[in-house]
Amino acid sequence: MTKAPNLREDVSPLLSVQDLKTYFRKEEGGSVKAVDGVSLHIRKKEILGVVGESGSGKSITAMSILRLFPSPPGYIAGGDILFENQSLLAKTQKEMRMIRGKDISMVFQEPMSSLNPVYTVGYQIRENIQLHQNVTKKEALDHAVDMLRLVGIASPEKRVHDYPFQMSGGMRQRVMVAMALSCQPKLLIADEPTTALDVTIQAQILRLILETREKVGSAIMLITHDLGVVAEVCERVVVMYSGKVLEVAYVNDLFNHPAHPYTQGLLQAIPRLDDTRDRLSIIPGSIPNPANLPEGCRFHPRCQYAEERCQTEQPPLVSPKPSQWVSCWRVVGEKGVDSDVIAATAVKAPLNV
Amino acid sequence: MANSTLVDTDTPELRESRPRFYELHRMKKKMVKDRLALYALIFLMLIFLSALLASIISPHDPTTGDIWNRLKPPSFAGGYSGHLLGTDQLGRDILSRLFYGGRVSLRIGFITVLFSSLVGIFFGLLAGYAGGKTDTIIMGLVDIQFAFPGMLVALVFVMVLGPSELHLIYALAFNGWMVFARMARSLVLTFRDGPLVEAAKAIGVKPLQVMIRHILPNIFAPLVTLFVLEVARIIGAEAMMSFLGYGIQPPSSSWGLMIGEGRAYFPMAWWLIVFPGIMIASTILALNIFSNWFTTAIDPLQKGQSG
Numbered sequence: 001m002t003k004a005p006n007l008r009e010d011v012s013p014l015l016s017v018q019d020l021k022t023y024f025r026k027e028e029g030g031s032v033k034a035v036d037g038v039s040l041h042i043r044k045k046e047i048l049g050v051v052g053e054s055g056s057g058k059s060i061t062a063m064s065i066l067r068l069f070p071s072p073p074g075y076i077a078g079g080d081i082l083f084e085n086q087s088l089l090a091k092t093q094k095e096m097r098m099i100r101g102k103d104i105s106m107v108f109q110e111p112m113s114s115l116n117p118v119y120t121v122g123y124q125i126r127e128n129i130q131l132h133q134n135v136t137k138k139e140a141l142d143h144a145v146d147m148l149r150l151v152g153i154a155s156p157e158k159r160v161h162d163y164p165f166q167m168s169g170g171m172r173q174r175v176m177v178a179m180a181l182s183c184q185p186k187l188l189i190a191d192e193p194t195t196a197l198d199v200t201i202q203a204q205i206l207r208l209i210l211e212t213r214e215k216v217g218s219a220i221m222l223i224t225h226d227l228g229v230v231a232e233v234c235e236r237v238v239v240m241y242s243g244k245v246l247e248v249a250y251v252n253d254l255f256n257h258p259a260h261p262y263t264q265g266l267l268q269a270i271p272r273l274d275d276t277r278d279r280l281s282i283i284p285g286s287i288p289n290p291a292n293l294p295e296g297c298r299f300h301p302r303c304q305y306a307e308e309r310c311q312t313e314q315p316p317l318v319s320p321k322p323s324q325w326v327s328c329w330r331v332v333g334e335k336g337v338d339s340d341v342i343a344a345t346a347v348k349a350p351l352n353v
Numbered sequence: 354m355a356n357s358t359l360v361d362t363d364t365p366e367l368r369e370s371r372p373r374f375y376e377l378h379r380m381k382k383k384m385v386k387d388r389l390a391l392y393a394l395i396f397l398m399l400i401f402l403s404a405l406l407a408s409i410i411s412p413h414d415p416t417t418g419d420i421w422n423r424l425k426p427p428s429f430a431g432g433y434s435g436h437l438l439g440t441d442q443l444g445r446d447i448l449s450r451l452f453y454g455g456r457v458s459l460r461i462g463f464i465t466v467l468f469s470s471l472v473g474i475f476f477g478l479l480a481g482y483a484g485g486k487t488d489t490i491i492m493g494l495v496d497i498q499f500a501f502p503g504m505l506v507a508l509v510f511v512m513v514l515g516p517s518e519l520h521l522i523y524a525l526a527f528n529g530w531m532v533f534a535r536m537a538r539s540l541v542l543t544f545r546d547g548p549l550v551e552a553a554k555a556i557g558v559k560p561l562q563v564m565i566r567h568i569l570p571n572i573f574a575p576l577v578t579l580f581v582l583e584v585a586r587i588i589g590a591e592a593m594m595s596f597l598g599y600g601i602q603p604p605s606s607s608w609g610l611m612i613g614e615g616r617a618y619f620p621m622a623w624w625l626i627v628f629p630g631i632m633i634a635s636t637i638l639a640l641n642i643f644s645n646w647f648t649t650a651i652d653p654l655q656k657g658q659s660g
Binding site for chain 2: 066068070072096097098099100101102105106108109110113114115116117118119127128131132176179
């Protein structure tokens with residue numbers, strides 16, 4: 001039932017984000033803490049879901065991995081990002097350009113505007129191939145056609161000469177996937193790849209990403225706010241809130257035994273077919289303004305279990321049971337662990353899941 | 354072939370792949386519909402041809418005068434029949450001088466704007482894309498230059514360097530690059546932080562290539578419009594400079610210089626000034642109409658509005 005066992009064969013992480021802090025400098029002084037101490041890791045060929053509301057720091061985490069966040073005003077205030085045991089933060093711009101699109105590639109939210117309207121899709125796929133592989137124009141174009149066929153575009157030999165405006169949204173997203181996978185990346189970051197598409201196309205694109213992953217062998221970091229998508233495709237899930245990781249767990253554990261009150265709230269908010277309630281349950285309030293974060297646990301103003309301690313101290317990420325990590329004082333309380341010990345292990349904690 | 358009937362009807366949805374010059378074909382169709390723009394284009398083509406073929410179609414040599422036939426009115430106004438548009442104060446054929454003068458006026462217009470647009474677009478792209486200090490410095494320069502009265506700066510330029518066609522081009526280009534810089538910068542800003550540039554960066558494209566290959570083609574259309582408008586403006590400016598005596602020097606001639614030289618004889622020979630004046634005005638008007646049409650033809654958002 002659980003997908004866990006076959007994942008443990010290869011324990012060394014492909015990508016490991018350690019206590020990452022990405023801040024944005026404000027003009028009037030001070031910083032907006034968009035990502036504030038996030039730790040997560042992805043194993044080879046794993047599908048990791050990253051869920052959270054808008055403004056929880058999911059996308060900025062992804063952009064930090066590729067070092068593509070707007071800078072200035074953005075800057076990395078602490079932590080490290082290791083890709084195949086090499087720090088991405090220590091790389092030069094030139095080295096990063098070699099990695100982008102080749103080892104780590106990205107699929108964006110808006111297929112409508114991510115493709116350049118003045119070039120054919122073939123040209124744009126070819127551009128990626130030629131940037132990273134030493135091939136002729138002809139070979140690159142052939143490869144582009146192959147990629148289009150792989151992502152299920154009919155008569156790719158003709159379509160390769162089409163301009164983006166001649167394609168539908170779903171087809172454009174297929175092209176984006178083809179482009180992202182054209183250099184066999186080790187990691188594919190998909191930043192809400194289905195948000196701009198309608199539901200049937202969403203399913204197609206998701207299936208496509210999964211199938212192509214099988215063929216290409218990439219790991220996937222799937223950023224989404226759709227828990228249904230997570231349940232469908234992901235192996236492990238990271239729940240983010242206000243720039244922090246609240247919970248890390250295998251999909252089954254997360255859906256069956258959510259440990260964090262926020263995760264519980266999210267799951268209760270999903271309407272069910274056998275539901276007799278008149279109103280859906282909601283989590284009261286909204287995500288805090290990153291420029292004006294609450295003291296203590298970031299979630300405490302909206303948490304029904306909030307205690308005095310939650311208002312003053314940030315809870316560490318602890319493991320109530322193997323393969324599940326939670327950042328909540330209630331869990332710490334249940335376990336009765338000394339908080340100093342936990343704090344010391346928290347940084348590298350998710351690595352040991 | 355069954356396919357060919359589909360392609361012939363103008364239904365883009367049915368095309369499997371768009372022919373390469375479809376866009377040009379569509380613009381041609383639009384051009385024929387928009388009569389005013391068509392006439393403007395035809396007129397411009399005639400002007401270009403007459404300038405190109407000046408040495409062939411001119412009835413007389415533009416520089417050798419016939420002093421016995423000076424200040425003859427146009428033939429349709431009762432003048433000597435050998436000179437369709439009359440002769441000037443040295444007995445030179447006005448029509449031939451218009452052809453040759455057009456050559457100079459158009460050449461200066463285009464070369465100047467080519468210079469100013471290249472420089473301006475480069476700095477505009479740089480300012481918009483790099484942002485920060487680079488942006489502040491470049492745009493500061495632009496603002497400073499806009500603060501000076503352009504024509505005076507150009508006059509001083511030519512006075513210092515000495516009047517010649519090349520110096521005139523420098524002087525006018527020096528005054529023209531700022532509009533391109535401003536426009537290019539503002540257009541870049543709409544793309545710089547957009548998903549298109551983000552996606553290009555995410556596959557590892559170098560900054561200079563992002564600028565030139567990914568942003569520039571997207572902002573090209575409005576810049577072309579500006580180019581045409583600037584050519585019109587520079588033709589006017591050249592006429593002004595030549596009129597004041599700091600532009601084209603005799604014996605070569607331009608429309609502006611013809612007006613300048615004919616100024617003294619205006620009370621008795623109106624044709625010295627009226628014909629070059631008509632040429633300047635109508636060329637500028639045609640360029641403006643054409644650029645206006647070009648904007649609407651190429652910008653899908655304005656498509657419904659003309660033609």
